[in-house]
Structure formats: structure tokens, C-alpha cells
Amino acid sequence: MATDLIPYANAIGYSPEICSYLTADIGAYLKKVTPLSKAYSDIKSIPKPNVLVFNTNQCREVQDWFGWFANEFNVPLVGISTPRTIGEVTNGHITFIAKQMETLVKDLEKVSTIKFELNKLKEVLALSRECSELWKKVLDTAANIPSPLTFFDGTIHMGPAVVMRGTKQAVDYYKLLLVELEERVENHIGAVDNELFRLYWEGMPIWGRLRHYSELFASLNACVVASTYCNSWIFSAFDENDPFRSMAKAYTELFIVRSDEYKEKYLKKMIDFFKIDGIVFHDAKTCPHNTNSRYGMPQRIELETGVPNLVINGDLNDLRCLSDEQSQTSIEAFIEQLESN
Numbered sequence: 570m571a572t573d574l575i576p577y578a579n580a581i582g583y584s585p586e587i588c589s590y591l592t593a594d595i596g597a598y599l600k601k602v603t604p605l606s607k608a609y610s611d612i613k614s615i616p617k618p619n620v621l622v623f624n625t626n627q628c629r630e631v632q633d634w635f636g637w638f639a640n641e642f643n644v645p646l647v648g649i650s651t652p653r654t655i656g657e658v659t660n661g662h663i664t665f666i667a668k669q670m671e672t673l674v675k676d677l678e679k680v681s682t683i684k685f686e687l688n689k690l691k692e693v694l695a696l697s698r699e700c701s702e703l704w705k706k707v708l709d710t711a712a713n714i715p716s717p718l719t720f721f722d723g724t725i726h727m728g729p730a731v732v733m734r735g736t737k738q739a740v741d742y743y744k745l746l747l748v749e750l751e752e753r754v755e756n757h758i759g760a761v762d763n764e765l766f767r768l769y770w771e772g773m774p775i776w777g778r779l780r781h782y783s784e785l786f787a788s789l790n791a792c793v794v795a796s797t798y799c800n801s802w803i804f805s806a807f808d809e810n811d812p813f814r815s816m817a818k819a820y821t822e823l824f825i826v827r828s829d830e831y832k833e834k835y836l837k838k839m840i841d842f843f844k845i846d847g848i849v850f851h852d853a854k855t856c857p858h859n860t861n862s863r864y865g866m867p868q869r870i871e872l873e874t875g876v877p878n879l880v881i882n883g884d885l886n887d888l889r890c891l892s893d894e895q896s897q898t899s900i901e902a903f904i905e906q907l908e909s910n
């Protein structure tokens with residue numbers, strides 16, 4: 570739906586160049602539609618929130634986006650300002666963010682009829698960590714040859730880790746999935762028939778074309794085995810015995826929050842761990858924050874590791890920024906290049 574809805578947000582002053590999650594979502598509100606109606610017939614359009622909560626750790630857009638809704642619905646906007654392009658995550662960063670989280674509790678208690686309970690937070694956090702650990706194990710099965718899952722599978726299976734983290738249902742989901750993947754590993758069942766090339770996807774998914782690119786890579790015997798994106802829902806630092814500081818640490822250690830130097834080290838580790846033959850960088854037109862191909866990173870990594878890369882121009886949501894024909898031609902040429910290496 571996004572490509573049709575974005576122009577409504579553009580018409581009230583939000584540039585087509587900014588986050589297409591923001592513009593698609595505000596466009597959906599303006600048009601009074603939501604994909605949720607398909608699952609829940611009583612949800613006709615974006616429901617009224619009581620409060621909007623943001624964290625700037627990934628970008629400033631979320632604050633602007635939720636600010637628009639706060640203004641529209643006349644409800645409070647609260648949040649956490651996180652420094653970005655961080656090299657090492659220090660105690661200073663953690664204290665700064667943990668204190669903001671503690672202040673949020675007071676702000677949210679003013680809005681809610683429910684009082685904060687430390688024990689309940691600890692319980693949720695313990696479940697969140699369990700979910701994270703299982704999700705990491707699920708993704709790590711892709712280090713096997715052949716890989717039992719692809720990045721495209723990961724973008725669907727990450728759903729519970731994104732929206733149900735902290736519940737028992739999410740934990741149960743990944744336990745079940747892990748058993749199935751381990752069985753596949755044991756029986757050498759690959760996600761892609763006759764896996765010849767192992768690729769890494771760096772950047773945002775192209776949501777409206779998951780099937781298209783999944784089938785295209787599979788038809789070339791190339792398995793996109795891993796991605797930075799799916800790894801974003803691994804929060805190893807969560808510790809129920811130190812809830813605020815450990816949450817501050819986990820949400821600040823994320824790839825998107827870090828410096829290029831850190832990101833390059835991380836990607837090199839991923840190349841080794843997943844036995845990667847080539848990296849596909851997605852240059853997402855409306856998300857500079859999760860696009861890492863614009864300041865020479867692909868070239869630096871190729872120089873240091875010898876692993877070649879391809880940059881695809883597209884977008885997470887706005888399909889007007891993507892040419893399937895051009896991308897297909899460059900992906901086919903890239904695979905030919907890998908064949909001749």
C-alpha cells in the first residue's frame with residue numbers, strides 16, 4: 570500500500586526524500602486506511618494512541634513522525650535522545666540513557682492507570698533476553714553449508730522478536746523454529762536448491778519485493794544467508810538484575826547507532842562467520858541511516874577482505890525508487906563475476 574499512500578504525506582509538506590515509513594504511515598492516516606483492517610475488522614484506520622514514545626537511537630525521523638501524531642491527536646510525546654555514530658559504548662552513554670528511561674516511567678505513569686512494577690519489568694526483560702538468544706541461534710544456523718534459511722525468510726520470522734518480544738509466545742515460536750532449522754541442518758536441506766554462492770544483505774529490506782528478490786537469487790543458486798537488518802533484534806545485553814542500564818546498553822550497542830569503524834569491524838566478522846562470497850549493499854533512497862554504501866564502506870571492506878560487493882539502488886517502501894530491471898541486470902552480472910572468481 571505504501572507507494573500509493575506516500576503522496577498524501579508529501580502533499581502536507583513531508584518530502585518524498587525522507588523516511589518512507591514515516592510518509593506511508595502519515596499518508597495512511599490521512600487517507601483513513603490501515604492494513605490492520607484486513608486482520609481486525611473493527612480497526613478501520615490508525616487507532617488513537619494515549620501517548621507516543623520514541624528513541625532517536627536509529628534516527629531523528631521517529632521523533633518527527635510521532636510528533637506529528639501527538640499533535641494531531643493532542644496526546645503527549647515522550648522519548649529518549651540517544652547519541653549516534655558511537656564508537657565504544659561507555660558508562661557515560663549508558664548512564665545518560667538509563668536516566669532518561671527512568672524519567673519515562675514517571676511520564677508514562679501520568680498517562681496510564683497502571684503503576685510501574687519493577688518485578689514485572691524484570692520478568693518481561695528476562696523473556697526478552699530469552700527471545701533474543703533464541704533468535705540469534707535461529708539466524709546463526711545460516712552459517713551452515715547449505716544454509717537452512719535465507720535473509721528473506723528472516724524478514725518474516727523476525728516478526729515475533731519485533732512486536733512480541735517479552736512474551737512467552739515469542740519464546741515458544743523461536744524454540745519451535747530452531748528445532749525445525751536444526752533438523753534441516755542435520756539433513757543438509759538448504760533454503761536454496763544447490764547453493765553455490767553465499768551472500769550478505771547490508772541495509773534495509775525492499776519490503777514490497779521480498780518474493781521477487783528471494784526468487785531471483787534462488788534462481789541463480791545464490792543464498793542470501795544473513796543480514797545486518799535481521800540481526801537488529803538481538804539484544805544480548807538485557808539483564809533483569811540491572812534492567813535500566815542493561816536496556817540502555819542493549820539499545821545503544823546496535824549496529825545502526827555505531828560509527829563506521831565499528832560497523833566495518835562488525836561486517837568483517839559476519840563475512841567470516843557466515844562464509845560470505847559477496848555483499849549486497851542496498852542503498853535505500855529514503856533511509857540514509859540504514860544505508861552504508863555512500864561513504865566508501867563497500868570499497869574499504871572489499872580492499873581488506875577481497876570479498877566483492879554490489880550496490881542496489883532502491884527503497885524500503887517507496888517502490889518508485891527501484892528499478893527491478895536494472896537491479897536484476899546488476900545482480901545477474903554480480904553472480905557471473907562470482908562464478909569467474
Ligand code: SF4
Pocket residue numbers: 588589590591627628629630631855856857858859885
Ligand atoms: S531508520 Fe530509516 S527506515 Fe527506520 S525509521 Fe529511521 S529513517 Fe525510517
